Amino acid sequence: MRTTSNPVFRQLPRQEGGGYANFGSGVTGAGQMSQQYGQYPQYPQYQQPYQQAPTTRAMTIDDVVTKTAITLGVLALSAIVSYGLTNANTALAPLFVIGGGLIGFVLVLVATFARKMDNPVVVLSYAVFEGLFVGALSFMFTNIEFGGVGGSAMIAQAVLGTFGVFAGMLVVYKTGAIRVTPRFTRMIFGAMIGILVLILGNVIASFFIDGGLGLRDGGPLAIVFSLVVIAVAAFSFLLDFDAADQLIRAQAPEKAAWGVALGLTVTLVWLYVEILRLLSYFNND
Secondary structure, eight states: OOOOOOTTTTTOOBOTTSOBOOSSOSOOSHHHHTTTGGGOTTOGGGSSOOOOOTTOOBOOHHHHHHHHHHHHHHHHHHHHHHHHHHHHOTTHHHHHHHHHHHHHHHHHHHHHHTTOTTOHHHHHHHHHHHHHHHHHHHHHHHOGGGTOOOOTHHHHHHHHHHHHHHHHHHHHHHHTSSOOOHHHHHHHHHHHHHHHHHHHHHHHHHTTSTTTTSSSSSSHHHHHHHHHHHHHHHHHHHHHHHHHHHHHHTTOBTTHHHHHHHHHHHHHHHHHHHHHHHHHHHHHO
C-alpha cells in the first residue's frame, strides 16, 4: 500500500506488512477485521475481507482525503450559490431548504440501502442538494425576515466551530484517547436514535403546545439539548474515522473512499447546522 502525501496523515503509524495502522486503537490485519465489520452497517458491501481483482487498487488515506475534499468542495460551492440566490429572492429559501433537504435525505437512503455508498454520482449529487439546503438554511438563520438574528458573521463562526470540532476529534482518535469499541458504537447509535425521537416528539408537540417540548425555542433546555446533540455529532466522527481505518486495513477498493467521504460529509453538515442553531440562541439574547 502506498504512503500518504498528505502532511496531516503522514505521521500515521504503519502496521506490519506496509499497510496503514489506525490512528491509535483497534485491531490489525484484514483477517481480524472481518470480525469487526458488523459495527459498520453503512458499509454492507464490505462486510467480508475484500478480494481484490488484479486491476483494483486498494484504498488509502490519500483517497479518503481527496474524495472528502471533492465532496465538501461541491457542497460548499452549492451552498454559496444557494445563499446568493436566496439573498436575491427570499422566496427561494423555503424551497431550497425543504427540497434540498428531502432530496439529500433520499440520496443518503439510496446510498445506504441500495449499497451505493461508493458511487461518486450519488455522493456528489448529495453534496449538490445538501449544499442548497445548507446555504438556504444559513440565510434563514441570519435573515430577520425568517426570524433570524441578522449578521452573516455567525455563519463564519459556525464553519470555524465545525472544523475545529472535526480537527479535535481527529486528534482524539489518532492519540487513542477514546477507543472505538462495539459498546461505544452501540452507545452512539443509541444516542442518535434518542435524539431523533426527541426531535420528532418536539415537532408533534408543537402542533398542540406553543414551543413544543421546549427543545428548539432558544431557552435553557434548548441550549442544553443543542450541546448534547453537538457532543453526539462530534463523537460520531470517531465512528467515521474508525470505519475508514478498518476499510483500509481490509484492503477495500479505492472507490470505497467515496462512502467514507459521504459519511464524513453527513456528520459535518449535521454538526454545522446544530452549531449554527446554538449560536442563534445566544445571538437572540
